[in-house]
Amino acid sequence: MAKAQPSDFDWNKLGFGYHDLPYRYRAYYKDGQWSQGGLEEDSSMAVNEAAQAFHYGQEVFEGLKAYRREDGGVNVFRPDMNAKRINTSADRLKMPHIPEEMFVDAVKQVVKANQDFVPPYGTGATLYLRPFYFGTTPMVGVHPADEYTFEIFATPVGAYYPGGLTPTSYVTSDYDRAAHGGTGAAKVAGNYGSSLLPGDLAHKGGYSDAVYLDPRLHENIEELGGANFFGITKDGRFQTPKSPSILPSITKFSLLELSKEFGLLPEQTTISVYDLDRFSEAGAMGTAAVISPVGSITHHGHKHVFYSETEVGPYTTKLYNRLTAIQFGDEKGPEGWAVDV
Ligand code: PLP
Numbered sequence: 001m002a003k004a005q006p007s008d009f010d011w012n013k014l015g016f017g018y019h020d021l022p023y024r025y026r027a028y029y030k031d032g033q034w035s036q037g038g039l040e041e042d043s044s045m046a047v048n049e050a051a052q053a054f055h056y057g058q059e060v061f062e063g064l065k066a067y068r069r070e071d072g073g074v075n076v077f078r079p080d081m082n083a084k085r086i087n088t089s090a091d092r093l094k095m096p097h098i099p100e101e102m103f104v105d106a107v108k109q110v111v112k113a114n115q116d117f118v119p120p121y122g123t124g125a126t127l128y129l130r131p132f133y134f135g136t137t138p139m140v141g142v143h144p145a146d147e148y149t150f151e152i153f154a155t156p157v158g159a160y161y162p163g164g165l166t167p168t169s170y171v172t173s174d175y176d177r178a179a180h181g182g183t184g185a186a187k188v189a190g191n192y193g194s195s196l197l198p199g200d201l202a203h204k205g206g207y208s209d210a211v212y213l214d215p216r217l218h219e220n221i222e223e224l225g226g227a228n229f230f231g232i233t234k235d236g237r238f239q240t241p242k243s244p245s246i247l248p249s250i251t252k253f254s255l256l257e258l259s260k261e262f263g264l265l266p267e268q269t270t271i272s273v274y275d276l277d278r279f280s281e282a283g284a285m286g287t288a289a290v291i292s293p294v295g296s297i298t299h300h301g302h303k304h305v306f307y308s309e310t311e312v313g314p315y316t317t318k319l320y321n322r323l324t325a326i327q328f329g330d331e332k333g334p335e336g337w338a339v340d341v
């Protein structure tokens, strides 16, 4: 694959796609410890045909972004939280931890090495970072690997959901992406594998993504294929589902904090798909999704419209503006959120 050049990109029209940038970070785990780690140029890897990850799924990953500030510098957003979460995901799959300092240092190295690919301030585009590691030990019996490869690559991205900050429509799925007691709270490849069929059905139906309901009752909203869900109630609460089988979203935790600045009461609670009238606005939130307004949710043929199918609600707008102002360094946020690279 040809290496990307900065001149290849129209920063205002970027989709959410992969580009082969000059540098990625890799480290290798063997004999109970991680190698020194460093930047490599080749985007391909040679991996044994019987590598654990291919057959028994030991793969954990993360997603975070680098943001070009107006002064030309670059921020990353709460990388310590991604470092903590990749280790929680690793625990669930019996994988070794990555030291947090090594993770954050590797994030900075990849951003610095590919800095010409951090999109210009004002375009809204960002450099998406994808840390991941996977078991490479060859095996056919089902066991955890004892050797792993860790990598962080980067790719410039625009909006994940088609409309960006325009509301789009979503549909509930009869499939589950995760089970209670399963791996839903871990960021592991298998969860996304199980979301491909329902996601495809949603797209073919003209929807942005599937809305997963709780795997026991199929009644309460869990999350979307690639983002957590929030609703703003008519009486001023910022509500988001509480469930052991959804990804603990870093954007969610950030918005639970920021919602208080606008006089909203943050709550993690049960959100029944049959009780959506209580919301005046709704949205999807995540690193890739940022805040994407949810115009409507269709459940078993019944379409519920939130604020509007074309306009963005006032609280959604305020939260979006505040969050992105912190990420792009326009406004000061809580200590440690915007990290200078
Ligand atoms: N839920 C799922 C299934 C996701 O893939 C993501 C993206 O990482 C999120 C939620 C949002 O998490 P975060 O805000 O940490 O990016």
Ligand code: COI
Residues within 6 Å of the ligand: 062, 063, 064, 225, 226, 227, 286, 287, 288, 289
């Ligand atoms: C992210 O937001 O970083 C994710 O990993 C979501 C993914 C569906 C792109």
